[in-house]
Amino acid sequence: MLKTILITGAGSGFGESVALDLGKIGHNVIAAAQNWPQVTQLREKVARLGLNTVRVEKLDLLDVYDVAHALRWDFDILLNNAGIGEGGPIAEIPLALVRHNFELNVFAPLQLTQQVVKQWIHAGKRAKVVFVSSVAGLFSPPGFSAYSATKHAIEAMAEAMRQEMQPFGIQVQTINPGAFLTGFNEAMAENAFRWLDDNVNFTKSDALREMYKGLLGKPEGRLDPSEMIARMVEIVPADGGKFRNVVPPFMEEYLKDHQAKMWDLRIE
Template sequence: MEDTTRFEPATAIVTGSDSGIGRATAVALAASGMDIGITWHTDEKGAEETADEVRRAGRNAVVRRLDTTRPAEAAAVIDSLAEELGGVDVFVNNAGTGDGTPFLDLDLETWKTTVDTNLTGAFACLQAAARRMVKAGRGGRIVAVTSVHEFQPRVGAAAYDASKHALGGLIKTMALELAEFGITANSVAPGEIATPMTGQTDEDPTMKDRPGVPLGRPGDAREVAAVIAFLASPASSYVTGASWAVDGGMLQMGPQAGSHITGHDWRKP
């Protein structure tokens, strides 16, 4: 049984790190002393900007395009990044998408795109990274960015909810199977975070009012990255198979919201 307390990370790969949570995570891990593999799907410029930030922190950055709807190719990208970095001690699966389509209107192609991006492609990338960690024999840290919708659904998000529920389950199984190699596997489940995915680019979340969230505002990507950085560090040596909600208390509002919603607008996406 490998000792998870002796983990000393030097390299990390963060998928979907061209903006938002992924960029904040790449920068946080660089600040912790790691060289970073950065991936992008549609925003190459954003990925290069992330790489610039990593290099300003004094660490190496390697950039690749990643399309998780093509699982075999996605796994090869992770292998390529690991080769150039000299290994992968930390792997953060952040790449994901949503479609906002109600269940009755959801066509098979849209379903497949969302599920392939968030789950099947994630599986391929996670497996490629884990195999390299096992072969290297130095332990490792795996973190998947899921969502509060790993736990609770949202109207108009059938494919997204299904994929995030499943990704959380996959991580728990990985935690059981990889523990003997000194590799931990955890999820981070963000609520509403002020990022491009939620239409809030370069906005101050403290200036937005969210009455339905106990902390009263959206989150900042750096607040999510801080939790990921902990889970990627030697300090998290006894944490595995967990899912950490970073949501300002949103998940605690179920019964409260049920008793205080006064209209039926929630039934529409």
């Protein structure tokens, strides 16, 4: 059954690719990009592909007028995909950056979701909310914990919301991508070096770069995004499925093992 799907953060990365691929198989997609250059670029791409199933709109989640405008759109599925990542050691990262990361990754999508589900409930509409979380929502690698904390928050919200929305016929699920090579993780790592100062910080730049290289330089840190895009195209419009969707499968096994080990982890 074809759906109407609002995708936030559709101006680049997974959001853009998933929007186009869902449109290609007939779903009606509202691809919401953060700024006008992204909107223009994506509208041109949609026109070249001849996709009359994809409508591109501007939606900056931190712009109250954009959000008010978006609440007038009619859709069956909300894919909360927009997000940013701040890198750096949690003991030293400026709190303003952590707050901003939470503002965009947690508070803004929560505010939009609250308003959307309220409208759905008043209309008696059966619908679905999908949160793009991360494998980082289930563990916290060094150097990425500010971002990871926002995704842990998403996991907590989605878990409770799934139960809260059941009486109203509204489904809730998460999608948890691994380290796919979209440029997002690399940009998040580089973000740290705009504030890290070897003359001020006890974490030194060379050591942090080596740590990031160890995390992102391996094959499992540079996965082919096409796998994730294909799975999102399957998961998002489906009427059923798993609540939590970790991709690729080997990361699901890693996370289960990691979480089990955390129960016995000792400090010495």
